[in-house]
Amino acid sequence: MVSFITNLINGLSLGSIYAIIAIGYTMVYGIAKMLNFAHGDIIMVGAYIAFTVITTLSLPVGLGILFAVGGCLLFGIAIEKIAYKPLRKAGSPLAVLITAIGVSYFLENMALLIFGSDPKIFSSVVPFQTVAAGPFVIPGTTLISIVVSLILVTALQLFINKTKPGQAMLAVSQDRDAASLMGISVNGTISLTFAIGSAMAGVAGVLLCSAYPSLSPYTGAMPGIKAFVAAVLGGIGSIPGAMIGGLVLGIIEILARTYISSQLSDAIVFSVLIIVLLVKPTGLMGKVIQEKV
């Protein structure tokens, strides 16, 4: 029982990291109407920035996290401006999709060029002690991941529901032309969305590499795909959906890895996705919007 609960907490922790990534995926999809397959690689960019600042330059951890998040934010804005924005008018979803895959390879190869292919040991970025409560022994990173993701999701919900740029994001996601008639800059709003999503991916990068301390140019690929699955599972475009999808996915993954087979755990994760989509094609929280004519 104790080990089951410990596994559940570990699943929750991994799941909260997936959730942070999935929220970025889902926001970009909801507002820019595109699947940013390079989103996972932003995680890797953030982790390398943190690694460089903290380990290579021996600067304070706080500074490393700040640079990682800020760096990802700028990367996100730049990628959108350079790679995706010029394609927006052309209106071909396929062109955007292929470009996103191209950006993903570009980021991975850039990291390969700068840092080489050998995995870096990423240690003590989040310097928290293991917590022992009764029979439970929980690593600090596990708790921090859960707490940080809760804080981020709450802050994001407040931002979206209580601020004007947040309302603008909702408006653009529902009707781009109508939003621009309200005086909302669609380009500016999309840019802001990329900034927020990428900054969150930066946080996820630091957390992920603190929990699983090995860093390579492909570090972001698998979590990126999992987070995409989480976003679809929750109902792509829905922020609460991404949150729940992420948590469910993390828990299933850890439990499958522990109790069924560590080789099969990813296959099980994807099977769950397929089953959920067969039963509810819009995902757990997705809704079919009926338009009145």
Add this chain to the structure above:
Amino acid sequence: MAEMLKVEDLKVKYGVIPALKGINFKVDEGEVIALIGANGAGKTTALHTITGLVEKSGGRVLFEGKDITHTPPHKIVSMGIAHVPEGRRVFPELTVYQNLMLGAYTRKDGAEKAETLSGIYRRFPRLKEREKQLAGTLSGGEQQMLAMGRALMSKPRLILMDEPSMGLSPIFVNEIFDIIRQVSEQGVTVLLVEQNAKKALTIADRAYVLETGSITNSGKASDLLEDDSIRKAYLGE
């Protein structure tokens, strides 16, 4: 009367197909202008060019003397032009209140905004009752009122309305036209696109008739109401 909006030799193409073949019209301050025409004549396109939602292949749009031909849509509303689009286009998953506040997105005057809002609630009591309801769950007529209220939240000097009576029951249609008249009486200039030519000509000062991308007739609305060709083509007589 001062000239408010002037459209000169405006041309629009969708691909190779011309939708507007060089049209000219103007709207003076305080007027109600009707733009009538059959389905596919290019009425919506004409309004879209004014607010920048479609690219023009030629011509100019002047608002209060300023050239706005290439002004992007999101910079139009703060200049004083509001657009009530065809099909209402309310934000379905936002509440009535949130939709209205988005109408005032570019306004910086907090206290006055609240005043505009209460004015709109007085004019549309149904919107007040449904303040917290999602816009997508409103009836068609209520959505039209919301789209108008949202546009009025920007305190426009010129309001463009694209078929506000489309798909509404006769009672709602009368209510909508009453509201257009009230809006005009309060000093807002109106450019109205309508299928319901009879009603539009009844409340308009002047009107233009658009046929497959060209303006084929124009004049005082009361004269057009008497015009035989107009009566045949648009008034079903």
